[in-house]
Amino acid sequence: MQRYDLIIIGTGAGGGTLARKLAPTGKKILILERGDYIPREKENWDTEEVFLKARYKAKENWTDKDGKLFHPGIHYCVGGNTKVYGAALLRMREQDFGEVKHHGGISPAWDIKYNDLAPYYLEAEKLYSVHGLRGSDPTEPPETNPYSLAPLEHEPRIQELFDDIKKLGLKPFPLPIGVKGGKEKGESKLVLDRFDGFPDPTESKADAHVVGIKEALKYENVTLETNSYVSRLITNGSGKEIKSVEVIRNGETMSYSANTVVVSAGAINSAALLLRSSNEKHPNGLANSSDVVGRNYMAHNNSAMVALSVKPNPTKFGKTFAINDYYFGAEDFGFPMGHIQMLGKSDAMMFRDDAPSFAPGLTLEYMAKHALDFWMTSEDLPLPENRVTLDKNGNIVLSYSENNLEGHKRLQKKLRWILEHSGCKTHLLPNNLYLGKKIPIAGTAHQCGTIRFGNDPKTSALNTNCRAHEVENLYVVDGSFFPSSSAVNPALTIMANALRVGDHLISEVL
Numbered sequence: 001m002q003r004y005d006l007i008i009i010g011t012g013a014g015g016g017t018l019a020r021k022l023a024p025t026g027k028k029i030l031i032l033e034r035g036d037y038i039p040r041e042k043e044n045w046d047t048e049e050v051f052l053k054a055r056y057k058a059k060e061n062w063t064d065k066d067g068k069l070f071h072p073g074i075h076y077c078v079g080g081n082t083k084v085y086g087a088a089l090l091r092m093r094e095q096d097f098g099e100v101k102h103h104g105g106i107s108p109a110w111d112i113k114y115n116d117l118a119p120y121y122l123e124a125e126k127l128y129s130v131h132g133l134r135g136s137d138p139t140e141p142p143e144t145n146p147y148s149l150a151p152l153e154h155e156p157r158i159q160e161l162f163d164d165i166k167k168l169g170l171k172p173f174p175l176p177i178g179v180k181g182g183k184e185k186g187e188s189k190l191v192l193d194r195f196d197g198f199p200d201p202t203e204s205k206a207d208a209h210v211v212g213i214k215e216a217l218k219y220e221n222v223t224l225e226t227n228s229y230v231s232r233l234i235t236n237g238s239g240k241e242i243k244s245v246e247v248i249r250n251g252e253t254m255s256y257s258a259n260t261v262v263v264s265a266g267a268i269n270s271a272a273l274l275l276r277s278s279n280e281k282h283p284n285g286l287a288n289s290s291d292v293v294g295r296n297y298m299a300h301n302n303s304a305m306v307a308l309s310v311k312p313n314p315t316k317f318g319k320t321f322a323i324n325d326y327y328f329g330a331e332d333f334g335f336p337m338g339h340i341q342m343l344g345k346s347d348a349m350m351f352r353d354d355a356p357s358f359a360p361g362l363t364l365e366y367m368a369k370h371a372l373d374f375w376m377t378s379e380d381l382p383l384p385e386n387r388v389t390l391d392k393n394g395n396i397v398l399s400y401s402e403n404n405l406e407g408h409k410r411l412q413k414k415l416r417w418i419l420e421h422s423g424c425k426t427h428l429l430p431n432n433l434y435l436g437k438k439i440p441i442a443g444t445a446h447q448c449g450t451i452r453f454g455n456d457p458k459t460s461a462l463n464t465n466c467r468a469h470e471v472e473n474l475y476v477v478d479g480s481f482f483p484s485s486s487a488v489n490p491a492l493t494i495m496a497n498a499l500r501v502g503d504h505l506i507s508e509v510l
């Protein structure tokens, strides 16, 4: 059996970022990824292929709590879900690390505070080439350093909307976006277009493959094995250490071992892996005497909306501003509502199924020409009954009931109000196809919370360094560790935390 200093399972926001951080240590690192590289091909930007035919989505179905099969919006590939993400890279608010009262209940405090993560947010923003403007977001957490890259320019129709919203007394701000490069001498201009939900064959989207894995593989001490599905983690006799990692590659089972094993398979698959790895010493699943592994699954209350503006919107890349004025509430609602951001430009194909009932008489082409695209995120709460379990064949069962919805409904109303008062709306309709929201449970894009961290081993599976309380050489660095979900997109927090855990591994473990 081949032995390594460290094995990382998964190449997404957590695993890819950690690999990049640890590569320069010279330690022998093996990265195991169940998927393959997404080919750079013309279908990358083809809406029909990507959205309707689900070309890059995992080819597997899961079961919901009622035993119904669904196709999850999940991607198994080098870079994980970041390969198709929108690269909106926002920090959680300082208050999100404390207890927050919501209309639907309490969002619990984290056992680390914003200041513990702040230096790593800065490191992650630099690594992922985040373009932004400090001081412009009315609820942003404290940071004295500017973004190293200026905000992306609004295209004319988006600038007009931005100005109109400002006139309403709100504080729209440039959306922090991770985009590499820019126009260097001798290079042609980069025009961003198909972005949210699409892989980027130009590799200018700063994803965990391009920024993390590709850079890590420049070091000889780092090896990546693709098409390598980790089926089980095997402990030693005392159950306190992972002895080996069982992998299935092309139908063959093999084992690897390492001094330290970092699981980063995404919140749902990481929990499933720990549950699948139960043994005599861990009958309830690995590192799970607290019974929290798989529980408290969160994925945000998200919706994608399209406003049909009277004026045409010829924008190619509309994802350049956001609104946080209602993040913590408003005069008429004393609880958090959440975050509004622009989405990448939709096209006729994306709302083909929804259009007839919402906008009778309008052609898809008219709609495509006039659409302004919005994304709204509100916090869902960690409920123990929202959980990942396994069926008798070891397949994933995801039980999820939406909760804390009132804030999200209010946020939708606020957006309607904004659009009505900025003179641009004739219709507002849901863009259900985006992110598979047609079946809410399939919207797993913002999955988190299933292996929560904390100081108390009775209520958490990981300590605050993201090491399992019960298994000394096991770490988890994907979205699983979140005790609450906040209302900003999760990737930057996952990346920053992976960098934080990376520093801990460098100074204390490797």
Ligand SMILES: Cc1cc2nc3c(=O)[nH]c(=O)nc-3n(C[C@H](O)[C@H](O)[C@H](O)COP(=O)(O)OP(=O)(O)OC[C@H]3O[C@@H](n4cnc5c(N)ncnc54)[C@H](O)[C@@H]3O)c2cc1C
Pocket: 009, 010, 011, 012, 013, 014, 015, 032, 033, 034, 035, 073, 074, 075, 076, 077, 078, 079, 080, 081, 082, 084, 085, 086, 087, 088, 089, 090, 196, 197, 228, 229, 230, 231, 264, 265, 266, 267, 269, 270, 273, 435, 445, 446, 447, 477, 478, 479, 480, 489, 490, 491, 492, 494
């Ligand atoms: C369409 C879309 C748009 C999004 N837009 C944004 C955005 O704009 N901003 C933002 O912050 N977030 C966004 N997200 C969410 C973001 O992509 C995720 O939060 C982030 O990728 C999660 O990182 P992770 O490390 O937890 O897991 P992932 O990125 O999902 O990585 C997990 C990896 O583990 C691999 N894996 C799983 N199981 C195994 C196994 N058993 N063995 C080996 N490998 C395994 C997977 O193949 C995958 O590569 C978006 C997501 C989607 C789907």
